[in-house]
Amino acid sequence: MFKNRINRRNFLQQTGVWAAAAAAGTLPRLAHAARDKELNIYCWEGYNSDDVLDPFRREFGAKVRAEGLTSDPDAVNRLRAGETKVWDLINLNNPWAREMMYPEGLIKPISRERFEPMYKDMMSEFHPPYSWAMDKAGKDLLGMTQRFGPFNFVVNTNKISRAMGEDQGFNVFLDPKMKGKYGILTYDNWNIYHMCVTAGVDPFKKHSKAEVAAYAKVCKQIFNGAKLLTDDLVQMNLALINGEIDAYFTGGTYTASPARFDGAKQVRGITPKSGPMNGKGGIVWIELTSVVNNPDPSPLAEEFLAYVQRADVSKKVAFAEGTYNPVTQMGSSKVLAQFNKEELDAIQWDTLEEEMSNSTDYDINPDYAEMYDIYSAAKRERES
Amino acid sequence: MKDKAETFLELKGLTKKFGEFTAVSEVDLQIAEGEFFTLVGPSGSGKTTMIRLLVGMDLPTSGDIILKGTRLNDVPANKRPTCMVFQNLALFPHRNVGENIEFPLKIAKVAPAVRRERAMALLEQLHLPLDFYDKGVNQCSGGERQRVALARALAFDPEILFFDEPLSALDFRLRKALEKELKDIHRETGKTFVYITHSLEEAMVMSDRIGIMKDGALVQIGTPNEIYNKPINKFVAQFMGEVNTLEVEAAGDMTVRDIKGEGTFEVKSMPDQFSRGYLIVRPEVMKLGPAASGLPNIMHGKFFNDYALGSRMQYQIRSPSGDQWLVERLQDEVFDGTFGDTVALGWRPEDSILVSE
Amino acid sequence: MATGNKSSIWRINPGRLAAIPASVFLLIGFAGPLAMVIGYSFMPAHTFSLLQVPSLENYVSVVADSYYISFFWSLFLASTAVVILFLVCYPMAYGMAKIFGPWANLVTALIILPLLISENIRLFGWVLILLKNGILDGSLKYLFDVSASGLLYTVPSIVLGLVYVYLPFMLFPLVSGISMVPESLKDAASDLGASRWEIFWEVELPLSMPGIMIGGILTFILSLGSLAEAKILGGQAVVMIADDIESAFTFAQNWPKGSVLSVMLIGLSGVVVFLLFRRIDLDQIIGRR
Secondary structure, three states: OOOOOOOHHHHHHHHHHHHHHHHHHHOOOOOHHHHHHEEEEEEOOOOOOHHHHHHHHHHHOOEEEEEEOOOHHHHHHHHHOOHHHOOOEEEEEOHHHHHHHOOOOOEEOEOHHHHHHHHHOOOHHHOOOOHHHEOOOOOOEOOEEEEEEEEEEEEEOOOOOHHHHHHHHHHHHHOHHHOOOEEEEOOHHHHHHHHHHHOOOOOOOOOOHHHHHHHHHHHHHHHHHEEEEEOOHHHHHHHHHOOOOOEEEEEEHHHHHHHHHOOOOOEEEEOOOOOOEOOEOEEEEEEEEEEEOOOOOOOHHHHHHHHOOOHHHHHHHHOOOOOOOOEHHHHOHHHHOOOOHHHHHHOOHHHHHHHHHOEEEOOOOOOHHHHHHHHHHHHHOOOO | OOOOOOEEEEEEEEEEEEOOEEEEEEEEEEEEOOOEEEEEOOOOOOHHHHHHHHHOOOOOOEEEEEEOOEEOOOOOHHHOOEEEEOOOOOOOOOOEHHHHHHHHHHHOOOOHHHHHHHHHHHHHHOOOOHHHHHOEHHHOOHHHHHHHHHHHHHHOOOOEEEEEOOOOOOOHHHHHHHHHHHHHHHHHHOOEEEEEEOOHHHHHHHOOEEEEEEOOEEEEEEOHHHHHHOOOOHHHHHHOOOOEEEEEEEEEOOEEEEOOOOOEEEOOOOOOOOOEEEEEEOHHHOEEHHHHOOOOEEEEEEEEEEEEOOOEEEEEEEOOOOOEEEEEEEHHHOOOOOOOOEEEEEEOHHHEEEEOO | OOOOOOOOHHHHOHHHHHHHHHHHHHHHHHHHHHHHHHHHHOOOOOOOOOOOOOOOHHHHHHHHOOHHHHHHHHHHHHHHHHHHHHHHHHHHHHHHHHHOOOHHHHHHHHHHHHHHOOHHHHHHHHHHHHOOOOHHHHHHHHHHOOOOHHHOOOHHHHHHHHHHHHHHHHHHHHHHHHHOOOHHHHHHHHHOOOOHHHHHHHHHHHHOHHHHHHHHHHHHHHHHOOOHHHHHHOOOOOOOHHHHHHHHHOOOOOHHHHHHHHHHHHHHHHHHHHHHHHHOOHHHHOOOO
């Protein structure tokens, strides 16, 4: 799934989606009649894995096409541009459905009667009514949660203890002794949020000039002290394991789990104990899968939402490919029983609840564009 | 100028082997200063290897190359005071005519103004317009390119100028004109020219002396007249152009007999201890029909065909054993026989050459 | 040839007819996207439609910003890579064209074979070699007790990546360029007194210039637009302009800015290529003029 990981392959995929969209746009209603056996999913990588899709295809005799997306705002922009005609399901991070897509009529509510009971089986934080899944009035249910995870920074616990990381939080990266000993995983949108947090600023609100200046200063310092930048979590984990770096800026269960699953237990996502977001220092993302307001809807959309709640499918989504993540369905003992000890250890199950309680939910940064320009300038102007 | 008889370039037992193959074998040769010497041989005779040895592009297996008393064997090509005009001319396509001519001067670090002056002088000497200086070499015609290549070699001011069949790619008329021009330039410059070609005709026009090569060895050296009139063997004689060759054996004092029984013929001279060899009669000394009557050496054959060669006519006569004989006559004394008729051919003993091999 | 039928222009010019598919393809595949990028560069920032009032706003903001740093690094790294590639490839190409004989095919195969593997994977191989405690560092420590740990994530490692990845694009044009130099011209130069070095300088180098130019331009343009080397081997020690362009189109969601940067990069490449071609007249070198 995650989080604006863009590489050449994704870029090509993206291009493919555009081509598909263009084709769909130019052939308006040719396939009108046959949509009851067709389902198009636009999602973060994971749901597009054949492990997840193939059983559904067999069971429903459906033609399922799933494309990975590469950025939340990008995906929303495409729905705005008319791709609601193409997709049936969209899987994005939590804030978008309630704040943007539903008010703009890009998605439609799902049956509260059918799906709300499923929230009761989820982990306690997600029990209904779960606010990110509801519209602003608290009336309509906008989608289903599944994967989630704290996302802050990652350390090598042989160099920096978990306790020290949690106590110091992002100040770890401002310590002069850390200069040249950490990397920056260039999931740029996340870095902007975390640089705000490092500067003592809550990222998810409108910012004053002074706050932006404080953010800009941290941007410069973090970039100038970094040993390496990469958008490849495998490379970053390797550098961490080999001692090239002691920690990396922006990461979490999502990035640490592959290394941990391979046995490198010293790689660990850390959630700060405190910070500027109403006292919290960590951020957690939650994916929400919603039904697109397709003028020619597929009846399979809700069926798929129900299908991925099943215990075995939930497990497949959690351990799809490349990265491993907890799923909200693990609140049910039936789902939890699907995971063995190694798998639970890979996703830091032991501390998950504690980390969640120290985290605030991912949200929208109203000053993103301005902050992005500051961020990219700091990256370019980095002293190396 | 020095006495021409003095040896300028001397080759002593010059040999080049490529593995088992001997390309040049024990060549001894002296060339005088100012001489126009031509090496002639068919392809594969070793003449190209020979010239590569002389200019230093190949090293001899044994033997010596001595120029003005100095042994050149170990002197690399770029240090030898000699220079060659290549078969394909090897003009530098990325340089214009002037820069091509100046190339050796540039290498010799001659000042640009002096170089230009020299290039202009050479253009003039070789009858090229001065505005050719800025012309691209690939814009020049074949003959112009020849002159540029020659000018470039002359600019080097070599002790000896070598030529590797530079005219072979040109058409007949241009070749003929340039042959003479080259000889004129030789006269004007007084340089020593060593020329190789497969065309004896070309060699005859230009050379002071000619060396005939075969299988890596020098078969005969002499003036054009000596080579023409006194070839030492059948190879040299046949190389000179079309000749009538009869295989003969000694039949008495100054008499030989054709081994196919075409007749017995008188000769004017006979090599020592001659027993078997070849009698060579050039087509232009052969008499045909009535003109042959009364000559001591007569053969008979059937009139088969005739060919117009411009200033001359050539007639082919077939012997009873199938041999082809050629007779040439000037256009004003054409033979008007009928094809298929039996005709007589004859020649004077002094017009034939008898060789042992 | 005169057919007398002037109206059927296509019939007398089959070349033009045959060029139509390629032209259409070029128009759709090359000119079209290029026009779109240029169009977007004049649209308001952070917008996604071409149907707005054009302005120079983005150009002004890009020039005012610090993008010159990325342009500098791209130009510097690309030029450095081209120079090193030339120095490395010329002797190799010379050997392949003139010396190795049948072995040249083997060398060719060995150089082409890695191209079948994705560039990113090959670069990642270098990461494993250069990494602290990686193959090189570890071996040196074990064998000679010396450390070579500071190699990765530096500017030289980016250059190494560029040289490694783009080697074939320099090498093969050089091989064909050097093969184009007739031996007889070198013999002639030598015969006219030129030393080995003078032959190289006066004859071989200028005559193999078409190959050098093609190899140089190819590797320069490729390096200028390269992304993976600076990211994977360089750890983004410096940001190259292609990275900025990618970020502008993705994370920043600012297509117009990305388009401005693209237009400027294309313009820069165009100027460099144009100047080179003007300085060095290929037709003259290969003797067409």
